[in-house]
Amino acid sequence: xxxxxxxxxxxxxxxxxxxxxxxxxxxxxxxxxxxxxxxxxxxxxxxxxxxxxxxxxxxxxxxxxxxxxxxxxxxxxxxxxxxxxxxxxxxxxxxxxxxxxxxxxxxxxxxxxxxxxxxxxxxxxxxxxxxxxxxxxxxxxxxxxxxxxxxxxxxxxxxxxxxxxxxxxxxxxxxxxxxxxxxxxxxxxxxxxxxxxxxxxxxxxxxxxxxxxxxxxxxxxxxxxxxxxxxxxxxxxxxxxxxxxxxxxxxxxxxxxxxxxxxxxxxxxxxxxxxxxxxxxxxxxxxxxxxxxxxxxxxxxxxxxxxxxxxxxxxxxxxxxxxxxxxxxxxxxxxxxxxxxxxxxxxxxxxxxxxxxxxxxxxxxxxx
Ligand code: PEP
Ligand code: MN
Numbered sequence: 001x002x003x004x005x006x007x008x009x010x011x012x013x014x015x016x017x018x019x020x021x022x023x024x025x026x027x028x029x030x031x032x033x034x035x036x037x038x039x040x041x042x043x044x045x046x047x048x049x050x051x052x053x054x055x056x057x058x059x060x061x062x063x064x065x066x067x068x069x070x071x072x073x074x075x076x077x078x079x080x081x082x083x084x085x086x087x088x089x090x091x092x093x094x095x096x097x098x099x100x101x102x103x104x105x106x107x108x109x110x111x112x113x114x115x116x117x118x119x120x121x122x123x124x125x126x127x128x129x130x131x132x133x134x135x136x137x138x139x140x141x142x143x144x145x146x147x148x149x150x151x152x153x154x155x156x157x158x159x160x161x162x163x164x165x166x167x168x169x170x171x172x173x174x175x176x177x178x179x180x181x182x183x184x185x186x187x188x189x190x191x192x193x194x195x196x197x198x199x200x201x202x203x204x205x206x207x208x209x210x211x212x213x214x215x216x217x218x219x220x221x222x223x224x225x226x227x228x229x230x231x232x233x234x235x236x237x238x239x240x241x242x243x244x245x246x247x248x249x250x251x252x253x254x255x256x257x258x259x260x261x262x263x264x265x266x267x268x269x270x271x272x273x274x275x276x277x278x279x280x281x282x283x284x285x286x287x288x289x290x291x292x293x294x295x296x297x298x299x300x301x302x303x304x305x306x307x308x309x310x311x312x313x314x315x316x317x318x319x320x321x322x323x324x325x326x327x328x329x330x331x332x333x334x335x336x337x338x339x340x341x342x343x344x345x346x347x348x349x350x351x352x353x354x355x356x357x358x359x360x361x362x363x364x365x366x367x368x
Contacts, residue, residue, distance in 0.1 A: 005151070008160050010160075011105070014084075020043075025237060025243075026065055034080065043250055078102070087103050105131070110139045113138040176205060177206020197225075202228055211243075211245065215228070230244060301350075312355060312358060
């Protein structure tokens with residue numbers, strides 16, 4: 001893994017401190033591109049105008065983008081509004097055409113990031129070209145694959161990089177179209193503090209009613225930009241109609257967002273914070289101690305199971321533990337799902353520890 005991604009952030013910021021990337025899911029017609037870009041330029045003249053020209057659709061026969069003619073509409077929109085342009089590229093041919101029409105920023109979609117061969121081909125097609133590239137997270141929550149995509153471009157000489165967080169596909173029911181899994185964003189940020197991270201609010205939300213909440217969360221995490229799908233008339237959009245908003249709604253959404261300071265500055269508050277943080281550190285120490293003690297007891301049980309050759313998983317006991325915890329969680333005012341998830345992890349770890357103990361027995365027998 002590259003220790004440092006060589007990241008130059010100058011391209012990202014132009015006037016405003018947090019970049020806005022707005023535009024339709026797909027460029028559909030000249031009129032739609034011109035009207036939407038004019039509306040966005042009126043909201044924020046420093047925005048980057050996004051539009052998909054080649055659309056990676058799940059099923060064949062759906063609208064797959066207008067291709068090269070749409071690049072001309074984008075170029076016209078740029079000369080009219082002065083907005084910079086961004087589009088998705090998935091194969092070297094797309095790169096060649098995007099460069100031909102002077103697209104300013106390229107992005108790699110979630111369905112491309114999953115495939116290192118494709119990413120490598122794209123990176124190689126950009127050797128010697130000085131253009132910003134934004135890499136969306138892969139569809140599934142694999143941080144290494146996401147980082148790998150960024151590294152491939154970096155190794156090909158691209159230093160103007162950004163990551164786009166667009167959420168992750170999940171089988172479980174979720175209120176989001178793509179679960180945000182913010183903890184992965186934290187992890188990426190802590191591994192590469194200089195790498196700009198942009199939140200693709202629309203593909204996480206999947207519906208206009210969640211846009212504001214997701215955008216605010218991105219700001220609360222101090223991410224570097226927001227990507228919001230914007231269409232002059234979302235009701236007739238040919239892709240992602242249910243998550244797009246008009247430029248006017250975009251203006252309202254942005255106005256409602258609450259800016260946050262990156263850190264505490266006033267001394268009194270800093271002191272109060274460190275008092276609270278000390279208490280948290282102490283509780284964390286106790287939590288670790290308690291977990292350690294609990295696992296020691298799990299080991300003792302493992303030894304007993306080994307001695308009497310009893311299976312590890314005792315369903316009735318597990319049910320009792322989880323029901324007991326659910327009750328206590330309620331009394332303690334804790335969110336039940338949160339406690340359930342923690343106990344599933346704790347139980348998994350007990351089973352792992354006990355399996356090692358019982359496997360040791362098997363090996364002894366085999367050894368004899
Ligand atoms: C898009 O940005 O319209 C798109 C197709 O996104 P993703 O690759 O995140 O699905
Ligand atoms: Mn889309």
